[in-house]
Every structure is written in structure tokens, then in C-alpha cells.
Amino acid sequence: MQLLVYILVYPILWILSILPMRVLYFISDGLYILIHSIIGYRKKTVRENLSLAFPEKSSEERKEIEKKFYHHLCDMIVEFIKSLTISEKELLKRFVPTNIEVVREIEAQNKSIVLVLAHYGSWEWIFILQKYINYKTHAVYKKLDNKYFDAMIRRIRAKYNSFLITTKETIPTLLESDAKGELTLNGFVSDQSPKAQSAYHWQNFMNIKVPAYTGAELVAKKLDMPVLFCAIDKVKRGYYEATFKTITLTPREFKDYEITDAFLKLVEAQIYAAPEYYLWTHKRWKHRDKVPQEFL
Template sequence: MSQNQEIRPIFTKRLLHPRYWLTWLGISILYLIVLLPYPIIYQLGKALGLLSMKLIGKRKETARQNLKLCFPEKPQQERDQMLRENFISTGIAIFETGMAWFWSDKRLSRHTSIVGDDYITKVQQSGQGVLLIGIHFLTLELGARILGISHPGVGVYRPNDNPVMDYVQLKGRLKSNKYMLERHNTKGMIRALKNGELLWYAPDHDYGPKNSVFAPLFSVEKAATTVGTRILVKLGLPAIIPFTPKREKNGRYIVYISPRVEEFPVEDDVLAATFMNKIIEQEILKAPEQYMWLHRRFKTRPKGDAPLYSDNVQSD
């Protein structure tokens, strides 16, 4: 690895071992499917999502509980419709991942556009780094590829346990990134920001009690929230720019880039987490049915507080 501990895909004979043949088969099927016309890809994804809604009941209950916790004011019927649309988006997202990894720039350009591109361009022209807040929309993989065509950045990366998936994922993501950093490599992230790079960062999941504080998120008063955002902003001195990749009803994908965030409170962990969660809320509300509700966002609780998920809900 380099001084920045950059991660790059390396093909070895180990990846051809018979234990990985099913993985290669799955990737090959995904590749062939995304060669099809987009309307067919969309319908296959929709069907897969509706089927998975029937087959993975525990994940469905996780998503149902998340929607109830975050939007208790909405009628049950409206939340049930959001749940159905979310599973449809989950199915489509599998093929959108293949689109991100395997489509050419030319084919992508026929289906995509960017709104607010100047917000990033102006910061980069000044030489300042950009902390790009890309929360876990189901369209995130594709949105990163779309934006990376004009603004290649540095990806923050969690290695996959399957080495074949890890290799293919890395190759796909490096189509829109200069290099990748392991998610615990804080020094590498800070160095990249100080060097004026655009760094992809997702602070919206529950990463456990270590290096987290509790801050409000929607109607949940105590959501475990990473303190990493404050550290990166305080030490890397970047501009903070959120973005949302949205699948529109006409089949187009639009990446909505928000104006840079001002007056981020870097001196206090809880204030910073509360501030960032407000930004996350605003972005999620742009396309709530396309957010990753299947993740147990509120699994970490303060000591003594009751769990927000029943014991029969699948853990992450």
C-alpha cells in the first residue's frame, strides 16, 4: 500500500477457487442483465423487490419499525405504502449496482443528470477539500458513479468478506474514484481533505457505541451517531456538501447537490451530531422511499434504555 494506505483491486489465482464459482456466476448474471434495455432492468428489479418483501420477513419488520419510529405522525396506510415502494427500490438497487459497475460513461449519460454541480466546482477551484455527505440511499452506488464522471473523488470503503465480491466492487468503484481508503483510516481521510480532494462520507448509519454520541434523528431522540464527521471537519477543514441521488418516475437518475453547509459546530460532539442529523433528515425527505430502511439504524441504545427492535428482528 502507499503512504495513504490506498486500496486497489488485485486479481490473484485464489479468486478462481471453486468455492467462489457461485459468486462469479452471480456476477456474470448481473452483468448480462444490465446489458438489457433499461425498462426491462427496471421491471426485473421491481419484481425482485416485491418477491423479497415476501421472503425476508425479518428485514421487512426492521424497515417497518424504522418507518414507524421516524414518522409516527403518518397514518399506517401511508407507511405501508412507503414500505412497499422501499422494497421495490431495494430490488431495483441490485441492478443499479450492476449499472454503476458495468455501464459505460456514454450509456450512463443518456439516463442521468446533475443539479447543483457548480457547488462542488466552485469549492474545488479554490483548492479546498470537499466532504461529500452521501447518505445510504439505495441509489448511492449509482449516484456516486454518476457524480464521479465529472468529480472523481476518494471513496471510504468497507472491505467485503467475500474476496471475489471485494475485487469486483473495488474495480467498479474505482470507475468514479481516484482511490479508496478503508473506513477506519481517519488519517488518510484527513490527508485527502487537506490535499483538496473530494471525500465520500456516509455518517447516517448506526456504527455501534464506540466513537458515537446520541443525538435526535427524526422522532427518535437518542440515535447513536458517529463523531467522525466532527473530527474530519475540524482537522481536514473541508467544505461540507450533501448530495442525494434520486431515481425519478420517468426512469432518469438525477443527482441533487445541495449548497455547502455553513457554521458546522466543530467544538462539541453532540452539537455536531445533532447538526449533521438535521442535514441527513433533509436529504432523506427528498426521496424517503429510496432510503435504506432495512438497516437497524437504532440498534444501539443508551445504557438502561429499552431496545427499539424486538428480539426476532434480524441483526446486521
């Protein structure tokens, strides 16, 4: 069944991917009507999240954020499809690092990097950063259920010497790279919610106590890797900028979870600045009523 779905869907995605961006954004506009106004995809979750994160805003203000978010979500969908065939030249124009020298300075010191970012802006085209640096890049991700689409995603990333690894593969893979003397840049999208029962740390996120992923901090301390935050901003439709901010060059000098907390504060700042570009369809605050006594 997985193969059948792939055989049926992949040709459609490929044909769509060769269309000009202006046509894809026209499709995105139609997709917005379908997803937001007709299907109402996860609209209940989005509205609940916005109410939790912005209790001070009026209902009208939150609905405006909601509409802008769904427009952005549909843009990300067509941008993902475009990734199948987008040229390197076009991608270099559409996803631009503003201060890549921050990464290069650490590279010159012969150090690997932990790069943390959020489900904000668009992380879909970030793999083009590989063209500016010499690092071998790993991105920690959740494996897709359909193994054929999962292999497709891996192929897209591998074009630019970027490789997807699952959470379970992370430590063994990075230890192997370290033993080989490879310089690696290791990306973690760390703003979503882990399982409450397996969380080691709870912290206020948008003024609500939630469990936090601490894997990126653990890796940074274990392998003594500097930690950078990547803020992705949407300049205009189809164009993004990535700005690097140093959280620490010496992770082992930080107390437990201070790096994680610093990351969450940076994510909050992005959301407050332009909330429509955050991924509101995920249930980020679903464990807010399960805070263990020791974290209260």
C-alpha cells in the same frame, strides 16, 4: 469457497448487466414480489423502523411507504448490477448534478472537500460526479467479506478516478494525499448506527435519541476541509439528481458535533419529504434504549 462463489455468480451478474434498463426494471418488478411478498426480507425491521420514525401515521400509510420502499430497493439492486457495464454516456444522463458549481468554487480555492450523504435515493451511481470535477475521489466504505467481489467493486469505482477506502485507511490515506498536495473529495455515508459503546455523540434522529457517526466531522476539522451535503433525489425510475448544500467552509469554527447535527437534520428533511427512498432495512434505531446518562 469465496473464489468458487465469485466464479459462479459473476458471469450471471455480467450477463444481466448488459440487458437494457427496461428489461432490468421488469426483473426488478418480479424481484419485488419475491423479496417483499414471498421472502419478506427484513420486513419486521422495516415495519419497526417506520413505526418508530412515523408514529403519527396510520398503519395503512406506513404499509404504503413500505411497498414503495421495497420497489425502490429492487430498483437499486438492478442498478448496482448495471454498474458493471453501464456506459459513461448513459450514466451521465441518469445521474445528474444540479449545482456542480458549488464543488467547483471550492476546487478553485485549492481546497479538498468532505462530502456527507445518507443511504437515501441512490448512492450507487454517484461516482459519475468525477466526470464534472478534477478532484481525486475517496469513498469510505465497509469492506466486503468476499475479497473477490470487494475487488470487483473497487474496479468499478476506479474507472472514474474514485477509490474506496476503509475506515481504518481514511486518516492515513488523506494525510498522504494532503502531503502530496492532492485535491481530494472524500465521501462519507454517515447516517447509519455506530456501536453504542464506541459512540462519542448521541443526537435525536427522527425524534429518537441514537448514536451518531462523527468521523466525517473529525476528518474535516483535522484537515480543515469544507463540508458539503449531497442530497440525492429520485426524479423518476432510473434517473437521479444530486444537489450540493454547504454545511460549512470553515469547520474548525464549529463546536464539537455541530456539523454532525446539521448533517442529520438535512437527512431528516429528505426522509420527511419522500420516506420511501430511505434505506429502512438497516437497524438505525437499535441502540435507542442504551442512551448513556450523560446524553439524556
